[in-house]
Amino acid sequence: MIPQLLIKQGWSNRLVFQALAMTIAAFAVTWAAWKDMWTIATNDDEASHALLVPIIAIWMVWVRQARFLRCPPGGGIVGVGVLALGWAMSAFGYQNSMQSLWHFGSVLIVVGAALSVLGKHVLFQFLPAFMVLVFLVPVPGRIREAISIPLQSASASATHAILQVLGVDTDLNQNTLSVNGMNIAVAEACNGMRMVFALVLVSYAFAFGTPLKGYVRALILLLSPVAALACNIPRLVATVLVYVIGDNKEMGDWFHDVAGWLMLPFAFLILLAITRALRWALLPVEKFTLAYQ
Numbered sequence: 286m287i288p289q290l291l292i293k294q295g296w297s298n299r300l301v302f303q304a305l306a307m308t309i310a311a312f313a314v315t316w317a318a319w320k321d322m323w324t325i326a327t328n329d330d331e332a333s334h335a336l337l338v339p340i341i342a343i344w345m346v347w348v349r350q351a352r353f354l355r356c357p358p359g360g361g362i363v364g365v366g367v368l369a370l371g372w373a374m375s376a377f378g379y380q381n382s383m384q385s386l387w388h389f390g391s392v393l394i395v396v397g398a399a400l401s402v403l404g405k406h407v408l409f410q411f412l413p414a415f416m417v418l419v420f421l422v423p424v425p426g427r428i429r430e431a432i433s434i435p436l437q438s439a440s441a442s443a444t445h446a447i448l449q450v451l452g453v454d455t456d457l458n459q460n461t462l463s464v465n466g467m468n469i470a471v472a473e474a475c476n477g478m479r480m481v482f483a484l485v486l487v488s489y490a491f492a493f494g495t496p497l498k499g500y501v502r503a504l505i506l507l508l509s510p511v512a513a514l515a516c517n518i519p520r521l522v523a524t525v526l527v528y529v530i531g532d533n534k535e536m537g538d539w540f541h542d543v544a545g546w547l548m549l550p551f552a553f554l555i556l557l558a559i560t561r562a563l564r565w566a567l568l569p570v571e572k573f574t575l576a577y578q
Contacts, residue, residue, distance in 0.1 A: 295358045304402040311368070311398035318375065318391035321384075325423045332423040334483035337549075341490045345414040348494055352410040360405030367408075368397025388422045413493035420486050432481060436514050443514075444521040453525065484513040487549050491556045505556065512555070516548045 312319065326335040371393025378386025396415060400408050408415060445457040488509035492502040527540045 296353075300358060300402065304399050307398040307402050308395055311395045315375065315391035315394050318379075318388050322388055322391075322421060322423065329423070331429060331482070334486050335421050335423070337483065337486060338417060338420045341486065341494075342414050342417050345417060345490065345494055346411055349411055349414070356404070356406040356410050358402075358404045361401045361403075363405035363408060364397045364400025364403070366397070367393055367400055371395075371397055385422055385425050389419070392418050392421055417486075417489060417493075420482070420489075424482060429482075432510065436481060436510060436517075439514060440517050440521060443518045444525065447518070447522050448525055451522075455525065481510060481513040483549055484516065484552050485509045487552050488512060488556065491553055495560065497560065501560075512552055516552050520544045520548060 322335065325332045327333070371390045373390070374386050375390025375394060378384065378388070378390055396418065441457060445455055448455045485506075488505050492505040497505075523544060524540055
């Protein structure tokens with residue numbers, strides 16, 4: 286049921302059903318691209334962060350729910366424009382074997398179809414929730430390697446140094462740590478810092494899911510690769526210690542994977558603690574008021 290306040294602005298159950306129908310139709314038309322993105326996300330660990338995107342997008346809409354009062358229906362031409370742009374990008378990407386364009390264009394088609402009914406105000410008032418959908422698109426290997434390889438090397442060097450301080454006898458050969466005769470390849474075990482993009486996504490969710498000033502949000506996003514490095518080093522140190530104590534590669538591999546996912550809520554809590562410390566220090570970090578406040 287539509288709340289009475291929204292009905293007074295022109296919203297209706299019929300409008301919502303029309304938007305849902307348009308979204309489903311657009312999704313059906315672009316099914317091949319969505320199926321491809323799903324296959325990549327569920328089979329490639331470096332793209333698995335895409336599975337979190339729908340949850341984060343819904344949450345970012347939820348914390349901004351009061352903004353629906355500033356979203357009267359109208360301006361659907363903006364949605365038609367987004368749909369047309371997405372169609373052009375999708376067709377061009379498919380015809381020229383440019384996977385990222387094909388995927389991103391398909392995302393825009395679905396978004397444009399919904400906005401053609403909901404109107405431009407929904408786009409502008411909930412822009413961060415729409416922008417997070419970019420993370421659905423698998424990152425091209427060239428871009429991924431440009432970010433991950435330097436962090437990967439730094440992780441291996443820092444992990445080796447910490448283990449030496451702890452008295453754990455390890456050898457470092459490029460990105461491979463040798464412990465008790467077992468080789469732990471950071472390049473393979475971390476798969477190019479596979480959690481970097483997941484942590485960037487968490488940083489984005491935190492930056493735009495809390496009422497922060499623009500410069501604070503920009504700082505959080507810029508420092509997200511550093512946060513990924515800071516979280517990954519303790520993870521690697523703990524993983525190596527599991528290998529040493531348990532002398533069991535399977536157990537070490539299991540711990541590494543579990544610790545990787547635990548880094549996400551851990552990183553979110555760290556960001557929350559930092560902003561609370563800034564508030565305690567009376568520094569201006571907040572700007573907007575969200576629904577849960």
